[in-house]
Amino acid sequence: MTRNPFSLGILGATTPDDNGIFDGVNEFFDSGTWLVIRNLSLFLAGVFWLATAYWVYKDARRRIEDPWLVAMATVLGLIPPFVGPLIYMLFRPPEYLEDVRERELEIKAMEERLALRDLHCPVCRAEVDETFLVCPVCTTKLKEACLNCKAPLDALWQVCPFCETPIDRPSALGIGTAIEEPRRRRMRRPRAESSEQSL
Ligand SMILES: [Zn+2]
Ligand SMILES: [Zn+2]
Numbered sequence: 001m002t003r004n005p006f007s008l009g010i011l012g013a014t015t016p017d018d019n020g021i022f023d024g025v026n027e028f029f030d031s032g033t034w035l036v037i038r039n040l041s042l043f044l045a046g047v048f049w050l051a052t053a054y055w056v057y058k059d060a061r062r063r064i065e066d067p068w069l070v071a072m073a074t075v076l077g078l079i080p081p082f083v084g085p086l087i088y089m090l091f092r093p094p095e096y097l098e099d100v101r102e103r104e105l106e107i108k109a110m111e112e113r114l115a116l117r118d119l120h121c122p123v124c125r126a127e128v129d130e131t132f133l134v135c136p137v138c139t140t141k142l143k144e145a146c147l148n149c150k151a152p153l154d155a156l157w158q159v160c161p162f163c164e165t166p167i168d169r170p171s172a173l174g175i176g177t178a179i180e181e182p183r184r185r186r187m188r189r190p191r192a193e194s195s196e197q198s199l
Contacts, residue, residue, distance in 0.1 A: 052085045053077040063093045144169075 028034055056077025060070045073092070076084045120127050121135035121142065128135055131152050133143050143152040148165040159166050 049078075049081045052082060056085050056088050059092065060088070062096050062098070065097060 053074065054077075057070070057074040060073035060077075064070050064073065073088055076088050078084060080087070119130060121138060121140055123140040124135060124138040126135055126137035128142060133145050133152050134141055143154070144167070145151065146153055146160040146163060146165055146167070149160065149163040151160060151162040153160060153167055157167060
């Protein structure tokens with residue numbers, strides 16, 4: 001009997017209080033402070049949205065060569081706000097263009113280095129210089145010397161590029177014999193003689 005009025009009293013006391021809080025909340029949402037906070041958050045969200053789209057554009061330009069694909073990535077960064085950049089991050093190319101170019105240049109330089117190193121004697125595989133007439137290790141004849149200026153001549157040359165002396169070879173096709181013959185005639189003998197002398 002005494003509890004009911006008590007509880008009613010509490011209810012009676014709480015209901016205006018609740019209304020008071022509700023009114024306060026309503027007042028707060030109607031107030032200028034809320035407007036300022038809401039506009040500020042909207043503004044920040046907009047700035048963040050544009051910033052993520054700009055980041056997608058910058059990143060896409062560093063990774064994608066085709067300008068149309070860059071434009072499409074930028075649109076994707078803009079259109080589902082904040083989700084677009086995440087989707088872009090899932091599908092973007094894994095490497096920067098400059099890294100790809102750098103690696104290609106490195107591979108090319110390595111191939112050139114290997115090609116340079118490839119200059120060696122066909123018989124004993126010793127490294128030889130482009131200007132060598134004879135392999136210094138096994139005395140294999142590598143190149144003919146110009147009769148006039150003694151410059152080393154390439155196998156395909158028809159005339160000495162240094163002194164314009166025409167090159168007459170025993171036969172245009174018999175390169176093997178052209179190399180073999182002088183080696184036996186000119187190179188083997190001095191080597192044998194010198195080794196005999198040294199012994
Ligand atoms: Zn050799
Ligand atoms: Zn010459």
